[in-house]
Amino acid sequence: MAIVLITGATSGFGEACAKKFAANGYDLIITGRRAERLQLLQQQLEQQHNIKVLPLCFDVRDEKAVTATLNAIPEQWKAVDILINNAGLAMGASSIDQGEFSDWDVMIDTNVKGLLYVSRTVIPWLKAQGKGHIINLGSTAAKQVYANGNVYCATKAAVDSLSQAMRIDLLPYRIKVTAVHPGAAQTEFAVVRFKGDAEKAGNVYKGFTPLRGEDVADTIYYCATLPAHVCINDLVITCLQQANAYYFQKE
Template identity: 55%
Template sequence: MGNKIAFVTGATSGIGKACALALAENGYDIIACGRREERLQNLQEEMPAGVKYTYLVFDVRDKIEVTSAISGLSEEWKDIDLLVNNAGNAHGLEPIQTGDLDDWDAMIDINVKGLLYVSKALIPGMTERRSGQIINIGSIAGKEVYPNGNVYCASKHAVDALTRSMRIDLNPYGIKVMGIHPGLVETEFSLVRFKGNAEKASPVYKGYEPLQALDIADIVVFAATRPAHVVLADVVVLPTAQANSTIVMKDL
């Protein structure tokens, strides 16, 4: 019997990349997904010996791309044991009255619809086999709201609601469903939110010790390696310096 197979979206950087590597270190074969093919190719070089690796290039916003890529997997990759829905982004940080419509579309399309498209393509195989696990990477923004977070918070609240709904719908099939909701994690997140403006992005992680992508990957591995009768349903994880979405103890 071969290794279990993990399917990780948004694997070109940050939490997704860390999850792919950590799961591989724990004996999973990896299907890494993302938009940046060169990074997915390079990721193979970091994979440990003894695991199989393949990648799919698609934008989760495009349901045709998603369906085509996943349906094109060869037979050896079709029985996916673990789906990590990690792909997601924040775009802009504006009050609702001046928010950018394109930013809103991007967040809803990636964070909500993208998660749905990938899940829809993979869940039927899990229900047919009556086994599998889904881990949705949400955010503390899915548990509370903060100034100027409006649509991003709404999209992550949707992820939380979908996670809880999936757990109900998939319960008869023995499929585990989990949500992980991180606070401040030092990744490309803020650089994307501020549209490449490093001057605005860099202070977000200054003056305290933020979470790292590996901290989230550790939780994913722990959840994925629990006994069959155990599911971590919902985990909120913050750096020690962070009390909630708006309170962070900084030494500035």
């Protein structure tokens, strides 16, 4: 059966993708920083769906940990069919002149460099097979900048550009590349952005019904299961009450 590698699988879109693909019989490599959550997810999915799950605990920001951990897995697990570069986050929401350097570093190192480290390690495996699919999680913030989103928007614009570049560079190897850009979704995203302030995070979603992690996972699964000759290159998904990164209709 096919193997899916999902980064940032301990919550949000990554966890939802793990559950979606597991329910459809895929074996999984799941990565994240929280070992307990990885182990619990592994147990849950293996018991419920009779599949194999390989949990790998590392931070995508750590290039040595990424390359050492992935390269050390058994050879049979390197037959990855789908790579979902999901690990990412927003940290803080300040104007450009008031941003925290440490927040900028976390976002750039996770959203851009982490995606590159994982991709650089896994792409040779896909090339060796002469097929594969890379799905990169962007954001509506990649398409339109909004107030106080500066560096986060820049990192997701980088994901957009890197996805286009991957599509070109990997064209000769029959490797699909899809960028999926979700809008507002009620996951741990806002809680992380506001550094644990649950009240402030909850206010983000007041007055409208946001996307759920499952909505995005369903969309990713659709993209990943199209016929071999079909590739969705770029896809923006929002809830009904959101038009883009800026415009909302709130009740």
